[in-house]
Amino acid sequence: MTRQQAGTAGTGTRRRSRIQRENRGRILDAALEVFSRHGYRGATLDRIAAAAGLSKPNILYYFAGKEDIHITLLNRLMHRWLEPLAQMEETGEPLEELLGYMRRKLQMSRDYPRESRLFAIEILQGAPRMRPHLESGLKPLFERKCRLIADWVAAGRLAPVDPGQLIVSIWATTQHYADFEAQLAVLMPEHEARWNGAEAHLETMFRKMLTP
Amino acid sequence: MTRQQAGTAGTGTRRRSRIQRENRGRILDAALEVFSRHGYRGATLDRIAAAAGLSKPNILYYFAGKEDIHITLLNRLMHRWLEPLAQMEETGEPLEELLGYMRRKLQMSRDYPRESRLFAIEILQGAPRMRPHLESGLKPLFERKCRLIADWVAAGRLAPVDPGQLIVSIWATTQHYADFEAQLAVLMPEHEARWNGAEAHLETMFRKMLTP
DNA sequence: CCGCTTTTTTACCATTTGGTAAAGTCACGA
DNA sequence: TCGTGACTTTACCAAATGGTAAAAAAGCGG
Numbered sequence: 265m266t267r268q269q270a271g272t273a274g275t276g277t278r279r280r281s282r283i284q285r286e287n288r289g290r291i292l293d294a295a296l297e298v299f300s301r302h303g304y305r306g307a308t309l310d311r312i313a314a315a316a317g318l319s320k321p322n323i324l325y326y327f328a329g330k331e332d333i334h335i336t337l338l339n340r341l342m343h344r345w346l347e348p349l350a351q352m353e354e355t356g357e358p359l360e361e362l363l364g365y366m367r368r369k370l371q372m373s374r375d376y377p378r379e380s381r382l383f384a385i386e387i388l389q390g391a392p393r394m395r396p397h398l399e400s401g402l403k404p405l406f407e408r409k410c411r412l413i414a415d416w417v418a419a420g421r422l423a424p425v426d427p428g429q430l431i432v433s434i435w436a437t438t439q440h441y442a443d444f445e446a447q448l449a450v451l452m453p454e455h456e457a458r459w460n461g462a463e464a465h466l467e468t469m470f471r472k473m474l475t476p
Numbered sequence: 477m478t479r480q481q482a483g484t485a486g487t488g489t490r491r492r493s494r495i496q497r498e499n500r501g502r503i504l505d506a507a508l509e510v511f512s513r514h515g516y517r518g519a520t521l522d523r524i525a526a527a528a529g530l531s532k533p534n535i536l537y538y539f540a541g542k543e544d545i546h547i548t549l550l551n552r553l554m555h556r557w558l559e560p561l562a563q564m565e566e567t568g569e570p571l572e573e574l575l576g577y578m579r580r581k582l583q584m585s586r587d588y589p590r591e592s593r594l595f596a597i598e599i600l601q602g603a604p605r606m607r608p609h610l611e612s613g614l615k616p617l618f619e620r621k622c623r624l625i626a627d628w629v630a631a632g633r634l635a636p637v638d639p640g641q642l643i644v645s646i647w648a649t650t651q652h653y654a655d656f657e658a659q660l661a662v663l664m665p666e667h668e669a670r671w672n673g674a675e676a677h678l679e680t681m682f683r684k685m686l687t688p
Numbered sequence: 689c690c691g692c693t694t695t696t697t698t699a700c701c702a703t704t705t706g707g708t709a710a711a712g713t714c715a716c717g718a
Numbered sequence: 719t720c721g722t723g724a725c726t727t728t729a730c731c732a733a734a735t736g737g738t739a740a741a742a743a744a745g746c747g748g
Contacts, residue, residue, distance in 0.1 A: 326695095384596075390513065428673070448644065493725095541706075
């Protein structure tokens with residue numbers, strides 16, 4: 265019977281000391297940096313430990329293993345990632361709701377590029393650890409919002425559009441600025457101009473596409 | 477003085493036997509699969525060797541090392557990747573030129589998803605081995621085509637648009653279907669409907685955005 | 689300031705990984 | 719068909735990697 269580790273405590277046991285909360289936080293922050301740059305296989309515990317300023321065995325005192333850290337990150341991520349879409353509701357003008365969603369998503373790319381890359385790299389690699397989340401978390405929300413958009417179109421409050429394709433194109437255009445930043449920084453070196461240009465461009469594009 | 481290896485021959489020596497051409501091809505094909513799924517650090521020579529049906533030392537007979545394989549892939553990729561944009565010229569109707577470019581890019585995502593993922597994963601990881609290519613290959617082409625689009629806008633043949641942002645949004649929307657296929661396959665399981673829907677949606681979107 | 693728990697460090701391990709040396713095997717032109 | 723160079727395999731190696739055991743150090747309630 266091995267000793268109970270801090271991070272391995274059953275889901276019921278939520279008591280965490282101050283030190284545990286601090287160090288788990290530092291580990292997750294460091295792991296986000298490393299996983300989002302190198303993917304699961306390319307990330308090493310040594311690198312995460314170095315970035316967190318802790319020793320490798322100390323990391324393994326707080327988490328059951330590399331996979332445990334990764335899964336914990338993905339769980340947290342999914343929550344935050346769905347929020348902007350969930351906020352799009354039937355109250356309010358359809359066009360403004362959609363533009364608002366696009367703006368929130370673009371802001372997320374700007375504020376949380378590491379999370380965006382973590383998500384992107386996981387999907388690129390075939391979503392091996394995330395498919396359950398996609399099925400159970402994202403898909404129902406996606407379908408609900410597709411029906412909402414379809415209703416708006418049917419009521420003539422939006423130009424005719426394939427709701428699923430519309431949402432996908434919002435994801436694609438907004439996430440691109442976080443995920444491909446290394447490329448865009450070469451082509452458009454001015455950081456502020458790039459982001460302001462993005463917002464103006466996407467606003468024009470989706471407004472033209474959706475105005476009935 | 478080590479023995480001269482097949483793949484290490486100086487750039488001048490282009491003679492390659494039938495066996496060399498075959499096996500280098502098989503190795504590069506296998507490596508494309510593995511690198512595009514796991515990134516540079518996550519890919520292993522063992523995996524590449526297994527996928528190619530060769531032994532690991534045999535792989536190292538044809539290439540100087542793991543990095544040599546990766547660089548060779550990126551070089552080949554860059555060539556093919558710039559082609560669709562290079563084909564967009566000032567002869568012909570501006571709107572049709574741009575829509576044609578978008579369609580070629582979407583077709584590339586459909587036909588060469590592994591290449592698209594290889595590129596995406598390299599950029600996501602900060603483009604460590606590709607920045608020179610971006611500077612010397614992509615950037616000049618990008619700037620040239622931006623000027624072309626700016627000229628079209630100035631002549632009133634296109635709606636006012638930020639040329640750089642326009643090109644970026646074409647990249648984002650088309651590449652997304654290859655890079656995020658694992659996610660889209662969950663949300664839109666019907667493969668043909670997904671791609672046909674994409675083409676129709678993007679055509680509508682960019683046509684509305686660009687019609688003067 | 690004592691004793692007990694939590695946290696951290698030191699010293700390891702087994703496996704994997706990129707890479708090499710050298711002995712074999714094959715192909716093909718003379 | 720035979721010799722020579724091109725190709726392939728076998729047997730390794732040193733470093734890196736995920737992970738563990740157990741001792742040492744810190745916290746902390748009493």
